[in-house]
Amino acid sequence: MPMTHRIEPFAGLLYDPERAGVLSNVVAPPYDLIDNARQGALYARSLYNVVRLELNRDPDRYASAARTLGDWLKARVLALAPRPAIYLYSQFFEVEGRRLRRDGFIVRIRLEEFSAGRILPHERTFPAAKQDRLELLTALDTNVSSVFGLYAGAHPALALLTAELAAREPALEVTDDLGICNQLRPIEDAAAIAAIQQELESPRIFIADGHHRYETALEYRRRRRAAERDPAAARPYDYTMMTLVACDDPGLVILPTYRVARRLDPETIASFDLRAATWFALEEFSSPDAMRAALAKAGQGALAVALGGERVKLRLLRLKDPQAMADAMPEAPQAVRRLDVSVLHALVLERIFEITPEQIKAGGLIEYTIDALGALGSVEPGSASGAFFMNPPAIGDVEAVSDAGAVMPEKSTYFYPKLLTGLVLNPLDGAAGAKA
Secondary structure (H helix, E strand, O other): OOOOOOEEOEOOEEEOHHHHOOHHHOOEOOHHHOOHHHHHHHHHHOOOOOHHHHOOOOOOHHHHHHHHHHHHHHOOOEEEOOOOEEEEEEEEEEEOOEEEEEEEEEEEEEOOOHHHOOEEOOEOOOHHHHHHHHHHHHHHOEEOOOEEEEEOOOOHHHHHHHHHHHOOOOOEEEEOOOOOEEEEEEEOOHHHHHHHHHHOOOOOEEEEEOHHHHHHHHHHHHHHHHHOOOOOOOOHHHEEEEEEEEOOOOOOEEEOOEEEEOOOOHHHHHOHHHHHOOOEEEEEEOOHHHHHHHHHHHOOOEEEEEEOOOOOEEEEEEEOOOHHHHHHOOOOOHHHHOOHHHHHHHHHHHHHOOOOHHHHHHOOOEEEEOOHHHHHHHHOOOOOOEEEEEOOOOHHHHHHHHHOOOOEOOOOOEEEOOOOEOOOEEEOOOOOOOOO
16 A cells, blocks of 8 residues: 555554464563563563563564564564554553543554654653664564554544444453553554544644654654665655554543652752752651642642651642742743643752753663652662652643643653553564564
């Protein structure tokens, strides 16, 4: 199929259950959620687990991933779908006792530079992660995992089509380690594909998750086009795999991402209350549960901090004067300055603890988690110096920051649940999809 639209169907690479075995044994969470222990468990789960492509552990892991993909293609463990399709991807999950469903379309989307204003980021990225993803994409010539995008605006016709398609039996279904049910339905009907293409031709798309993969896809395209002397015709590498979800999907959930600092200056911790009082009104707590409850009740404009030492300090911080953020971030638009995560980075981390944005971007100093109890627990025994807590931003905050042409600090949002890796792969170089 010639690639002329912004949104295209594609012949995905799919696991053959007769050769690969039970699907739950071969899928994996996104690479940035896989630590060494999880990587080992996924390796042990199956010889065909997608982690062997997405996060290979061999010494030359990119070459090993390429060999592995080539072997799986030859053995037809992974095989091309018989026809191009857009895939309806549905996830069923629970959050705070609520049973939710989120629907998205897995498509091949034409890459665009952020400067065009139609596909927009909302977070800063880490250079090391982009280099890693670029080397993997170069080795495999295949999108192993999907970028997660959000499309803006009201689309009642698309919502009706989604409901109609969702009533069909899924082609595959798998429940992951978190108890999330994942269903995939290929859409091959030309009329349905045309309707999706028409509806998604114009809306702005915000990258919810997968900034590193999207920026990597842009760089990969630049290099391929330079090597091929800028061919006029569209190539598969002009597109990347993206799962598109409506901004008003009732199952769209953003969780807060907390910060854990392993090493903070002890003298600064000791004088924290005095330093913080310059910008914040402080409230002290003796119970972590009480502090967390107060944070949730406070809503936007409050932060919570747990600091180690002889006795753990638990504090709720409220900004006294918004002008402090204007002074701290004079070049940033208001949409960025008003974010709790911006207050944390600009005033608490940078001004009080003197941790620079460059140090954070380099990695290794700050860790990120959605597990509040785990973050608090890490401070108790002295394994971490401090933990920092915020309420989650709203989808309107994400849109406002992107519309302003700005970005949030790294790891400002956690769209839950993450997209599962291994349901479908997008080959960028013909039927092989890899350098075998």
